[in-house]
Amino acid sequence: MQHHLILKIVTKSIVGIILLFGLYVQFHGDYSPGGGFQAGVIFAAAFILYGIVMGLDKVQEVLPFWVVQKLAALGVLVYALTGVFSLFMGFNYLDYSAFSPHHPEHGQHWGILVVELGVGITVTGVIVCIYYCFASRTPHLDDGEW
Amino acid sequence: MVALLALRMSHLFAVVMLAGVFSLLSALLLVLMDAVDVAFTEAAVGAGVSTVLMLSTMALTSRVQKPIKKSNLGAALAVSFAGLLLLYGTLDMPNFGSNNSPAQTHLSNLYLTNSPNEIGVPNVVTAILASYRGFDTLGETAVVFTAGVGVILLLSGLRRRKQKSDSKVG
Incomplete structure (x- = not known):
């Protein structure tokens, strides 16, 4: 993929927009369609697009393999520890009212935000990770070989 | 239609691309049914990520399907029988959007x-x-x-x- 100038330029300009849209879907999920899973997939798709066009090495400079592995675990931990936090505050496991006991609705808002963030981090990590695993096994191919 | 085309083809690159197109079309169908969340996921995972994964798997193996020599009449019969059973099962389902369906x-x-x-x-x-x-x-x-x-x-x-x-x- 040395000579695909148009693809490269378009990718460079579009990756930022995809990431921004991913963030919007993630943090606006309470108000509009979307949520952690969708946002994670969109985020991962941005990195995969970058990886396809620029090459695996370039994308792994931005997001190394070990970071992706840690991210996948971190998301689950964020989710589960939210539940543990509400246990310590004297509520049921994953009862988000614990975040602000006097305004249960605000607590629910915060809880949903944090939990969705956990889902998003895990999904991004896992999907980029699967892509890395597959792509790093593929030998380098010239365009003609397809 | 796209799925049938994908079945008929033997060049795997085209098949993978058609599978992506099929996912994108079903994402549009989900948008029409007001399930935008699911449509997001279908478009990103079905049409995007899994196409990439199929392509990178294909890069490890061959590009062209082996020609099929013997006809699989038994398999065709079994598949159409199962399909008919599934269609028969849908007869009992409530209409789409019906407000006395169990889900509502x-x-x-x-x-x-x-x-x-x-x-x-x-x-x-x-x-x-x-x-x-x-x-x-x-x-x-x-x-x-x-x-x-x-x-x-x-x-x-x-x-x-x-x-x-x-x-x-x-």
Whole structure:
């Protein structure tokens, strides 16, 4: 993929927009369609697009393999520890009212935000990770070989 | 139509691309049915990520399907029989959007009436997924994580072994 100038330029300009849209879907999920899973997939798709066009090495400079592995675990931990936090505050496991006991609705808002963030981090990590695993096994191919 | 075309083709690159097109079309169908959340996921996973994964798998194997020599009449019969059974099963289902279907009469009313007061989040889907069914979603996240760990173990383990054998040869 040395000579695909148009693809490269378009990718460079579009990756930022995809990431921004991913963030919007993630943090606006309470108000509009979307949520952690969708946002994670969109985020991962941005990195995969970058990886396809620029090459695996370039994308792994931005997001190394070990970071992706840690991210996948971190998301689950964020989710589960939210539940543990509400246990310590004297509520049921994953009862988000614990975040602000006097305004249960605000607590629910915060809880949903944090939990969705956990889902998003895990999904991004896992999907980029699967892509890395597959792509790093593929030998380098010239365009003609397809 | 696209699916039939994909079945008839023997060049796998075209088949993978048609599968992506099929996913994108079903994402459009989901948008028409007002399931935008699912449509997001279908467009990104079905049309985007899985096409890439299929392509990178294909790069490891051959590009063209082997020609089929014998005809599979038995398989065709079994598949069409199962298809007919499934179609027969749909006859009992309520109409799309019917307001006395089981899905509309039990829990969803409760969620729709209570979630503005209890959760206060305008998107009821998010409220149900993250709050009412928080345990489910925790489990799903754990499943996604487990799938990722499985892929890492399967694929990167093989690579390490290969590198070892390569260094032995070298």
